[in-house]
Amino acid sequence: MTDAGDMGMKSGPLLARGEGVALWRQITQQMEREISGGQYGPGARLPTEAELAERFAVNRHTVRRAMEELEGRGLVRIEQGRGSFVAEDVVDYRLGPRTRFSEIIRRQNREPGGRVLRIEEVPAEATIADLLGIRRGRPVVVVERLSLVDGRPLLIGTHHFPALRFGRIPELLKEDPSITAALVACGVPDYRRKVTRITARLPTAEESDLLQQSRNRPVLVSEAINVDPAGEVVDVTIARYAAGRMQMVVES
Amino acid sequence: MTDAGDMGMKSGPLLARGEGVALWRQITQQMEREISGGQYGPGARLPTEAELAERFAVNRHTVRRAMEELEGRGLVRIEQGRGSFVAEDVVDYRLGPRTRFSEIIRRQNREPGGRVLRIEEVPAEATIADLLGIRRGRPVVVVERLSLVDGRPLLIGTHHFPALRFGRIPELLKEDPSITAALVACGVPDYRRKVTRITARLPTAEESDLLQQSRNRPVLVSEAINVDPAGEVVDVTIARYAAGRMQMVVES
């Protein structure tokens, strides 16, 4: 608490060496204080690794470790060749019985978008088959899409439909990319989300790539079961969200 | 890049050097394949960093980077001084209007537990005050607790009660650690969760410490608003869950 009054320059935070607290942790804390203390505003550029290394009198790798930590915690964003910046902006993603991506996004005056990554028919894996309530190995139509908000990727959604009932979906999606519309054409006028499981983990290389998000930022993983008005399972969707760009909202 | 033929044993997966894919990523993939391929069962011990470094013919640091990745993704668990192990077991945490930790846990035949970390009365910060619907700076009672399942920490919950109405809570909790009971004593026979916001990030040092979870594993952060039967806001709770040990379940 004593904390020498830093008059003027940010000269010597002076790390405590050899006292049980790793240097990179101390740097993390210091930077955190400075960021949340408003030293740098949202989106502001932080000093380069080399500068910070000099300032804290440590090796650049030690600074890197600290910055990676801050990135994973959501405080900063690191861009190769550009520098590090203070993080910003999140989208509210409301989870309810009627969860439709475009509607949610438009309601927040943002522009939804997306593209199909993959459409194929494959035999059902054990997990998916159990959730769909079909036998393992039975054919399922898998549709994978990347959804964007204002041009920035927000989520990767992988839908699994029982092919027996929804085999026409691949063709239908070629006409109209809307899944809701395709389901209508298959005789499902409406559907609702029955249950959602949520967890979090770090992204795979592919995920962080598609989501244009750092490897250190977690993805929120949701597994949803959608049912038609009759209660029949329509599909199982596994979605991976860029945690740094959104917040799920559950109302009850 | 000629790639010597690996005769016999798992000697040479032989990484592709200098072809745009980082070595640590390739190691990650290989280990992932071996783990999900059943090479090592759940809980099984993996080779030491030194062994893997030798096997892949890279520096130990490179193997470390790969293992940290797998840990963050939830595939392995690394323990200092002991080794690395394949990950396991998760708890289903059902989120609904009536979310009570002990009930949820007991319903899964597990043993809930916990301890109070902090109880104090402080002026309301901007965010909390807004959510509670009180003026900033007004006193709030903050109760922070660590909740356990079968002796393992699952979540850190920070409750914020408007002190005006719930000033007696600190004393009450000294008698009986149940928050539900304390609220009853304050004239709130029942309460329900109105809205929950969920996001994920990497834990702070303190969080990973309390949750006994690696720094690389994300925490699910939920911000809940609880209201009494009259719709009045009772408290705002911010909980941080060890993402590797649970899955939130939302029914709708």
Added chain:
DNA sequence: TTGCCAAATTCATCTAGACGACTAGTTATC
């Protein structure tokens, strides 16, 4: 002005080596 190339800047990866911290088992001692 526009387009392109080269240099400079900055972050990313990899290697090498040293030492600290924690765990678990073994041995010495009382």
Added chain:
DNA sequence: GATAACTAGTCGTCTAGATGAATTTGGCAA
């Protein structure tokens, strides 16, 4: 037999230096 001290094994942190990759900048040519 209990306890303490030691030791080997394993992960954690830090330093140092080299090279690669992505981005920006500045200058030159069309």
